[in-house]
Amino acid sequence: MEETNSVKNDLNELQRAFCEYYVSNGFNATQAAKSAGYSERTAGSQGSRLLKEDKIQKYIDILKQQAASHIDLSKEALLTKLNAMLLNSPEGIQLKAIDLINKMNGYYAPEKQEVTHNKYSDLEKKVEEMSAEELEVYIQSMNDDSDDKPNLKRVK
Known part of the structure; x- marks a missing residue:
């Protein structure tokens, strides 16, 4: 946390905004520069220039790590969410949840067939x-x- 504040404090408001928009918009530097407040006319070159700066890259790396830590994609977590969908969703979504649960548990694994040639x-x-x-x-x-x-x- 201390490192995050140090890196964040090394950036001005536009640079911080650029980094935050860059990570949140799918890593589009031109769009992030526009959203952060840089000129529409120079957003492409500004975005490219900003990405070359070490302090910008450090802050982007920190933001990516923070975003990744909030995502739980473990098999158990996904199965728990899918099971909740079975109880609280319309029939079409329930069927999709059942299908995904079956795939995750290997029920759709192909049967072994002996092929000789x-x-x-x-x-x-x-x-x-x-x-x-x-x-x-x-x-x-x-x-x-x-x-x-x-x-x-x-x-x-």
Whole structure:
């Protein structure tokens, strides 16, 4: 808190206002400069210039930290709020709350499906149908073939 006051006191009123508007408006420097009272004509260049100053950046960082500390996005807090919506809201909002609760609890997780893809499945079937002698000839032909295409003709 002491650091915040020190940094804040190093800024003039326009600079403080610029920082506060900058954090509250979604980090638009031109709009923050206009809202703080800088000239509409020079707001873009003033905003850019202000963002380059260390003391401005320090105060903006402090304001961002303060804003973040007020937001509770823990799973438990969100579930508590959604449960309250179930009790006190119209049906459409209740359905949306139920949907979000289910998603957060993993009820919509996709079912595991076994997917197999084997580019050699036809080859495997042919190999499985071969006798030991046919397989031996096939293996030998694989070693002899220079074009890397196995000969799957059946030996009789």
